[in-house]
Protein backbone atom coordinates (compact mmCIF):
# COMPACT_ATOMS: atom_id res chain seq x y z
CA UNK A 1 0.00 0.00 0.00
CA UNK A 2 1.12 3.52 -0.76
CA UNK A 3 0.24 6.98 0.44
CA UNK A 4 0.00 9.63 -2.25
CA UNK A 5 0.28 13.18 -0.98
CA UNK A 6 -0.24 15.91 -3.55
CA UNK A 7 0.15 19.64 -3.04
CA UNK A 8 -2.03 21.47 -5.56
CA UNK A 9 -3.37 24.91 -6.33
CA UNK A 10 -6.56 25.38 -4.27
CA UNK A 11 -8.77 26.23 -7.26
CA UNK A 12 -7.87 22.85 -8.79
CA UNK A 13 -9.29 20.80 -5.92
CA UNK A 14 -12.69 20.12 -7.55
CA UNK A 15 -11.11 19.08 -10.85
CA UNK A 16 -8.67 16.79 -9.06
CA UNK A 17 -11.41 15.24 -6.93
CA UNK A 18 -13.52 14.54 -10.00
CA UNK A 19 -10.58 13.00 -11.86
CA UNK A 20 -9.76 10.78 -8.90
CA UNK A 21 -13.39 9.69 -8.50
CA UNK A 22 -13.46 8.78 -12.18
CA UNK A 23 -10.30 6.73 -11.59
CA UNK A 24 -12.10 4.72 -8.92
CA UNK A 25 -10.44 6.11 -5.84
CA UNK A 26 -12.61 5.40 -2.78
CA UNK A 27 -11.43 7.94 -0.25
CA UNK A 28 -9.26 10.97 0.18
CA UNK A 29 -8.43 13.71 2.66
CA UNK A 30 -7.95 17.37 1.73
CA UNK A 31 -6.21 19.87 3.96
CA UNK A 32 -5.63 23.60 3.53
CA UNK A 33 -1.91 24.23 3.87
CA UNK A 34 0.67 26.89 3.14
CA UNK A 35 3.94 26.27 1.40
CA UNK A 36 6.60 27.30 -1.05
CA UNK A 37 8.68 25.63 -3.70
CA UNK A 38 11.91 26.57 -5.36
CA UNK A 39 10.77 30.13 -6.19
CA UNK A 40 10.18 30.56 -2.45
CA UNK A 41 6.72 31.98 -3.11
CA UNK A 42 7.94 35.34 -4.36
CA UNK A 43 7.12 35.23 -8.05
CA UNK A 44 3.88 33.30 -7.79
CA UNK A 45 0.50 34.90 -8.27
CA UNK A 46 -2.52 33.98 -6.17
CA UNK A 47 -5.94 35.23 -7.30
CA UNK A 48 -4.27 37.78 -9.53
CA UNK A 49 -2.20 39.41 -6.82
CA UNK A 50 1.45 38.85 -6.06
CA UNK A 51 1.87 37.61 -2.53
CA UNK A 52 4.37 39.50 -0.42
CA UNK A 53 4.87 36.63 2.01
CA UNK A 54 6.89 33.47 1.43
CA UNK A 55 4.06 31.03 2.08
CA UNK A 56 1.30 30.61 -0.47
CA UNK A 57 -2.06 28.94 0.12
CA UNK A 58 -2.15 25.38 -1.22
CA UNK A 59 -4.32 22.31 -0.75
CA UNK A 60 -2.79 18.99 0.22
CA UNK A 61 -4.68 15.86 -0.70
CA UNK A 62 -3.83 12.49 0.80
CA UNK A 63 -4.88 9.09 -0.49
CA UNK A 64 -3.92 5.61 0.58
CA UNK A 65 -4.04 3.13 -2.28
CA UNK A 66 -3.19 -0.38 -3.34
CA UNK A 67 0.16 -0.43 -5.15
CA UNK A 68 -1.45 -1.11 -8.54
CA UNK A 69 -3.61 2.06 -8.30
CA UNK A 70 -0.73 4.47 -7.87
CA UNK A 71 0.12 5.16 -11.53
CA UNK A 72 -3.49 5.88 -12.44
CA UNK A 73 -3.79 8.17 -9.42
CA UNK A 74 -0.66 10.11 -10.36
CA UNK A 75 -1.87 10.45 -13.95
CA UNK A 76 -5.26 11.74 -12.80
CA UNK A 77 -3.73 14.30 -10.45
CA UNK A 78 -1.13 15.59 -12.89
CA UNK A 79 -3.64 15.90 -15.73
CA UNK A 80 -6.27 17.66 -13.61
CA UNK A 81 -3.97 19.94 -11.61
CA UNK A 82 -1.59 21.13 -14.32
CA UNK A 83 -1.78 24.70 -15.58
CA UNK A 84 1.77 24.73 -16.94
CA UNK A 85 2.70 27.66 -14.71
CA UNK A 86 5.02 27.64 -11.72
CA UNK A 87 3.52 26.45 -8.48
CA UNK A 88 1.36 23.69 -9.98
CA UNK A 89 2.46 21.48 -7.13
CA UNK A 90 4.14 18.23 -6.33
CA UNK A 91 3.28 14.62 -5.57
CA UNK A 92 4.96 12.50 -2.91
CA UNK A 93 4.54 8.72 -2.69
CA UNK A 94 5.46 6.70 0.38
CA UNK A 95 4.93 3.23 1.79
CA UNK A 96 2.06 2.48 4.17
CA UNK A 97 2.42 -0.50 6.49
CA UNK A 98 -1.06 -0.83 7.99
CA UNK A 99 -4.62 0.38 7.48
CA UNK A 100 -7.54 -0.37 9.79
CA UNK A 101 -11.22 0.39 9.12
CA UNK A 102 -12.46 1.46 12.53
CA UNK A 103 -16.08 0.32 12.08
CA UNK A 104 -15.33 -3.28 11.13
CA UNK A 105 -11.75 -3.94 12.12
CA UNK A 106 -10.89 -4.88 8.53
CA UNK A 107 -7.27 -4.36 7.66
CA UNK A 108 -5.02 -3.35 4.78
CA UNK A 109 -6.37 -3.72 1.19
CA UNK A 110 -9.78 -4.76 2.55
CA UNK A 111 -9.87 -1.55 4.59
CA UNK A 112 -8.95 0.85 1.77
Ligand SMILES: Nc1ncnc2c1ncn2[C@@H]1O[C@H](COP(=O)(O)OP(=O)(O)OP(=O)(O)O)[C@@H](O)[C@H]1O
Pocket residue numbers: 007034035036037038039056058085086087088089090
Ligand atom coordinates in the same frame (compact mmCIF):
# COMPACT_ATOMS: atom_id res chain seq x y z
N1 LIG B 1 10.50 19.54 -1.52
C1 LIG B 1 9.28 19.83 -1.01
N2 LIG B 1 8.92 19.35 0.18
C2 LIG B 1 7.69 19.62 0.71
N3 LIG B 1 6.78 20.36 0.08
C3 LIG B 1 7.10 20.87 -1.11
C4 LIG B 1 8.35 20.63 -1.73
N4 LIG B 1 8.37 21.26 -2.93
C5 LIG B 1 7.17 21.84 -3.07
N5 LIG B 1 6.40 21.62 -1.97
C6 LIG B 1 5.04 22.06 -1.74
O1 LIG B 1 4.40 22.12 -3.01
C7 LIG B 1 3.93 23.44 -3.25
C8 LIG B 1 4.05 23.73 -4.73
O2 LIG B 1 5.41 23.59 -5.10
P1 LIG B 1 5.85 24.10 -6.54
O3 LIG B 1 4.89 23.58 -7.53
O4 LIG B 1 6.03 25.59 -6.50
O5 LIG B 1 7.25 23.36 -6.67
P2 LIG B 1 8.52 23.83 -7.52
O6 LIG B 1 9.57 22.81 -7.28
O7 LIG B 1 8.83 25.26 -7.16
O8 LIG B 1 8.04 23.70 -9.04
P3 LIG B 1 7.68 24.88 -10.09
O9 LIG B 1 8.98 25.33 -10.65
O10 LIG B 1 6.78 24.23 -11.07
O11 LIG B 1 6.97 25.96 -9.31
C9 LIG B 1 4.72 24.32 -2.34
O12 LIG B 1 4.02 25.52 -2.02
C10 LIG B 1 4.92 23.45 -1.12
O13 LIG B 1 3.74 23.47 -0.33
Ligand SMILES: [Mg+2]
Pocket residue numbers: 036037038039040086087088
Ligand atom coordinates in the same frame (compact mmCIF):
# COMPACT_ATOMS: atom_id res chain seq x y z
MG1 LIG C 1 7.45 26.77 -7.46
